[in-house]
Amino acid sequence: MTTGPAAPPALYDNRNVALVDLLDRLLAGGVVIAGEITLGIADVDLVRISLRALVATIRAAGIEAWEEDG
Amino acid sequence: MTAVPDTGSANTWLYAVVQAPSGALPESLTGVAGEPLRLLDVPGLAAVAGSVPRADFDEEALNAHIQDPAWLERAVRDHHRVVCVLGRTHRVLPMRFATLCQDDARAVELLTERHDRLLAAVDHVSGRTELGVKAWSAPRGAEASGPADGQSPGAAYLSRLRARRDERDRATQAAMEQASRVHARLAGVAADWVQHPPQPGEATGRDEPMLLNCAYLVDDDRLPGFRSAVDAMAAETAELTLELTGPWPPYSFAGHERQDAGEGESA
Known part of the structure; x- marks a missing residue:
């Protein structure tokens, strides 16, 4: 699509990404530093919370169109 | 600044x-x-x-x-x-x-x-890209086995149930073996890999269990080879549905210590 001046290392898709795949990576991956403010939840709770988010999203997707060009 | x-x-x-x-x-x-x-x-x-x-x-x-x-x-x-x-x-x-x-x-x-x-x-x-590969058992078609001769309706029903369950177990077992083979082949191409927990059916909208949910870190010049390996295995493995995602920013490898880095330290 658009080509920038410098060749990008990779063109990451930031739109057509399933939330479930994103949650796998953002809640369990990434660089971890122990800051003062932490999500006060264990891994198990994170799984439950992400599942709740997913179910809500899937329900919403059943109502609205999933993909939008906007 | x-x-x-x-x-x-x-x-x-x-x-x-x-x-x-x-x-x-x-x-x-x-x-x-x-x-x-x-x-x-x-x-x-x-x-x-x-x-x-x-x-x-x-x-x-x-x-x-x-x-x-x-x-x-x-x-x-x-x-x-x-x-x-x-x-x-x-x-x-x-x-x-x-x-x-x-x-x-x-x-x-x-x-x-x-x-x-x-x-x-x-x-x-650096010079590598994260890709995701997920695998599920392929959806099973309805398999019908007629009642054996001389069986009472009740016994026929039970043996049908048992046969269906055995068939499902066999299919799942076969799919799991296929999934391990898929992973072994992809891990051989990748520079590194990380396993994510299987995503639950509520999240994927699929009835079949997820058998593989891995992130692979692939040298950029091996990306075409990795993708064609996924395509080839998707065509070869009847028991599996494969899905490739990415390229991803290297989330799964950002905090990752090399497994071959010697003694691990407890975080």
Whole structure:
């Protein structure tokens, strides 16, 4: 699509990404530093919370169109 | 670098670490609170940060927010958007979602403490791309076996149930073996891999169990080979449905210590 001046290392898709795949990576991956403010939840709770988010999203997707060009 | 913003009422949200020299950030790039982003100097690296209102992003508020599916999805996608945009111009090492510090000074201090490991992680993902591969048992068609001669209707029913269950077990077993073979082949092509937990059916909308949910870190020049290996195995393995995702920013490998790095330290 658009080509920038410098060749990008990779063109990451930031739109057509399933939330479930994103949650796998953002809640369990990434660089971890122990800051003062932490999500006060264990891994198990994170799984439950992400599942709740997913179910809500899937329900919403059943109502609205999933993909939008906007 | 840039003017230090007033952080008295704000916390510092970290998005990613990028390799120095970092250049300028896209001006229009904003973060999870719609805030403008800035670079923080860390030796040999730069961190991409934003100031988010403390009232909305202290520990209590944050933990309340993440219970709200709509908030969580929006924030997760915002964090991801920033990382993706940075990835167009920088070698990027994403931070864990919701990495928050009291202020910039503390963020720099924490990152500087981990400076060596961050540099090693940047090195590990350089020239490589993360791809995801998921596998499920293929959907089963309805298989009908007629009642055996001389069986009572009740016995026929039971043996039909048993046969169906045995068939399902056999199919799942075969699919699991296929999934291990798929993984072994892909791991052979990849420079590194990480296993994510199988995604539950409620999240995928599939009835079949997920048998593989792995992230692979692939040398950029081996990407075509990796993709064709996935295609080939999708065609070969009747028992499996395969899905390839990505390219991803290297989330799954950003905090990853090499498994062959000798004795591990307990975090």
